[in-house]
Amino acid sequence: MPIELPLDDEEASTDVDLKTQLIRFVMTGAGSAVLDYGLTMVLQYVVGAPFAVAKAGGFILGTTVAYLINRRWTFRAEPSAARFVAVLLLYATTFAVNVGLYAWLSVLWPETWLYSAAAFVVAQGVATVINFVVQRVVIFKIR
Template sequence: MSHPEPGERHHEDFSTRHAPMPIELPIDDEEASTDVDLKTQLVRFVVTGAGSGVLDFGLTYLLQGAVGFPPWLAKAFGFILGTTTAYLINRRWTFRAEPSTARFIAVMSLYLVTFLVQVGLYALLMHLWSHTFIYSLLAYGIAQGTATVINFVVQRAVIFKIR
């Protein structure tokens, strides 16, 4: 294995036998730190979530409507695109944290948990309420809001403190 010339930067994955890091966005990490204030993190988290949600829904709708995938498979691909995008942007922009395989695995585990909370809460509320558009929208908002709060709190307090 060759080593970089003095002054050259190299990625840690190329100097160890660990699994490669996930794909990273081409955003400058020079100021990476977890010292971003709560208000800034919250605003960035919401903006990132909204954009990632558009990607999730867009791919889901495209695969289901235009390509003919079954809804569950289309949603699985949309969820993977949306959550991966959210992780990459939140790691660099919202929480300004260094890359970490452990953090990536922790975020993906959290996304699985919040996905289950979201689907479970939505299903429970729809079981208890009538199936009108207003109640469906309200159940979706409550389920999504609950999952978003859990997601933000755990990422801020735990995951983006992992080194």
């Protein structure tokens, strides 16, 4: 097996129950969302990047970290080129949903830190639900 994040000592397998997957997914997502949100706010309010560019940067950082942890720890799946391509397609979809919703709400609502935080939560929430369902049902399907 290639070098991986040392999240546990057990061999990867797909026999993880729904409750465990959901708890791990939420934990991983929370950490990744902090990275995403932090970079989004820095790019938007410190660097002055447009809404979509700021959110895109945060999304790329957050989803990269989330994928690496979720593949190995949450869904305990072996590396796979086909799975990686499927994840890229899923992330392209959730990227469009996440960044699109954030940019739309950022234009619709006044540009303040509070409204940016609310737009982030809405966009992140919708993308997270899509992400979990597709990863569990399709990409990291339990036997």
